[in-house]
Amino acid sequence: GAVVSQHPSRVICKSGTSVKIECRSLDFQATTMFWYRQFPKQSLMLMATSNEGSKATYEQGVEKDKFLINHASLTLSTLTVTSAHPEDSSFYICSAREGSAENIQYFGAGTRLSVL
Amino acid sequence: DAKTTQPPSMDCAEGRAANLPCNHSTISGNEYVYWYRQIHSQGPQYIIHGLKNNETNEMASLIITEDRKSSTLILPHATLRDTAVYYCIAMNTGNQFYFGTGTSLTVIP
Numbered sequence: 001g002a003v004v005s006q007h008p009s010r011v012i013c014k015s016g017t018s019v020k021i022e023c024r025s026l027d028f029q030a031t032t033m034f035w036y037r038q039f040p041k042q043s044l045m046l047m048a049t050s051n052e053g054s055k056a057t058y059e060q061g062v063e064k065d066k067f068l069i070n071h072a073s074l075t076l077s078t079l080t081v082t083s084a085h086p087e088d089s090s091f092y093i094c095s096a097r098e099g100s101a102e103n104i105q106y107f108g109a110g111t112r113l114s115v116l
Numbered sequence: 117d118a119k120t121t122q123p124p125s126m127d128c129a130e131g132r133a134a135n136l137p138c139n140h141s142t143i144s145g146n147e148y149v150y151w152y153r154q155i156h157s158q159g160p161q162y163i164i165h166g167l168k169n170n171e172t173n174e175m176a177s178l179i180i181t182e183d184r185k186s187s188t189l190i191l192p193h194a195t196l197r198d199t200a201v202y203y204c205i206a207m208n209t210g211n212q213f214y215f216g217t218g219t220s221l222t223v224i225p
Contacts, residue, residue, distance in 0.1 A: 006159070102165060109159045110157070
């Protein structure tokens with residue numbers, strides 16, 4: 001299957017700092033990418049849909065000014081957690097949708113964010 | 117998108133077939149069924165998908181009932197590395213994935 005690279009895999013930061021997470025589709029172009037968050041022992045929760053060249057669409061309850069998404073090219077989307085606080089500590093996962101009509105999403109390995 | 121229901125957990129003996137059921141009784145005609153799995157602390161891995169016909173690839177087989185209201189993912193010879201949470205998703209192409217709670221499969225030596 002297609003490969004999606006997510007970086008960094010783990011980040012520890014101080015409260016109040018901002019953290020950027022990158023998601024790249026390595027062998028296909030993705031006009032649409034998605035960002036998820038997963039708390040321990042819970043399922044993945046969709047945060048936002050990222051479309052190349054346009055503003056992201058956020059799910060209800062997700063603060064767009066807190067979680068900045070930029071999808072500047074067909075292979076790269078970034079998620080910036082601004083002014084991170086301990087409650088933002090979570091596992092963040094991106095996915096990229098390949099271009100066929102069958103809508104398969106390929107996922108990155110995830111980023112473990114710990115805010116101290 | 118159709119709601120899916122899966123058993124919360126299952127065990128399977130190593131080397132035996134693992135059959136994971138999924139109920140999607142409200143599925144509409146143009147919604148695909150997708151299966152993913154998530155091994156602890158990793159991103160979900162695509163397994164297989166289908167619309168009406170049964171499908172098979174190098175990882176698994178997908179059996180969809182004729183009325184499309186349920187499906188079964190079959191891992192023909194389960195190994196310890198197949199221990200994971202398995203998610204069944206039914207949705208329209210072009211839409212987002214909403215993950216349920218999945219089935220936690222434990223393969224027992």
